[in-house]
Amino acid sequence: MAQRLEVLLLDDEPIVGKRLKPALSKLGCEVEIFENPSQALQRIAQKAFDIVVTDIRMDEIDGIQVLEEILKKSPRTKVIMITGYAMMSVAREAMGKGAFDFISKPFSPDELRKVILRAAESLGQPMDFDATRAAGSE
């Protein structure tokens, strides 16, 4: 059986984690949710995740800082940035600093699923798209 992808999901809006966790779990990912960036960074310091999905605009520490910290510690981690305040300059900054992808909110769980599948493939752990879609519609 293929190894489960370890995913950390960071967003200061609790509804985002609540909504996305089931969708990612159905994909076969192990998901840890955080609403506080400092706590998320502490966890990242303890464990190298395969994929991190992080909001950009948060109090205290923003998503770009989170991205830099993650890649410093674990360059192989795929970091997916999500934001409700998408702008070309921020998108370019994030990609320039090594983000795997950048998604503007609102998005459907299916859209995130597609990005996760691409990230999995790029990590050398491809997932079966049809199987994951079937799982997602359960």
Add this chain to the structure above:
Amino acid sequence: MAVIIISSNSLPKAAQIAAETAKALNYRCLGRELLREVGEKYGVSEERLHKTLDELPSLLGVNAKAHALYLAYIEEAVLAKLSQDRVVCHGLAAHLYVRGVSHAFKVRVLADPSELIRSIMREKDLSPEKAAKDAKHEEALRSRWSLDDYRVDEAAPSLYDLIIDLSRMVPEEARMAPGEAVRIIMETSSHPKFKPMTYSVKAVNDMELASRVRVALLEHFPDVIVQADGAAVVVETTAVPREKGKKVEAIEKLVRSVPGVGHVEVHVANDIIRQAAESFR
């Protein structure tokens, strides 16, 4: 779906550099030959489409209504290609309407003035003085054209990610051959910040859908502003109060006929100019 858009004060220079860049990157090169396809689709002569891109609307040339319509046809065709392919685009004014797309890498190539004047002399059989005057006139015309149609001066550096001034190329041979400019474009555009991402791909898809909706509406409703977000389309227009309901209904019907449209909203502001004119009758 990476995109490089090349604009220049010399169309042949933009075409030459675009073709070389596309070849080197194995991208599709998209230029004025697209106008034939657009003309065939909409029954407009290629010559009139060229005029639309090169000239201001005029009574003797392409009138204002047709000018806006033909531009919408061209934008629709260009955006359809940009949403499907890896493209180097030139000569189609894409630098003016492909905005806010982080993976659209925009380049301005400034031709060597002496070479530009020599090419005008050859092309139009003019003296050096007259060719220099012609070049200046053309530059002013391009600024007016872009300001009139897109509210931005195409000579403004802030529009571009990279500006290459061929007259400052060293060694001197590089001013004539596109190789060095192509190398700089390839190198700079390969930076990760210009990579397509979900957000930027969606931005192009939204623009493409909005352009198709505009084409569907413009002939009947030339005053519309269209925006798309996924399958949702918002149309802004004006009307006098007594015509509002009828206009909304007609717009909604046309928009729903466009493939890919899921939800339609029509926002109508009062047409205060018509309202004032009618109240004086």
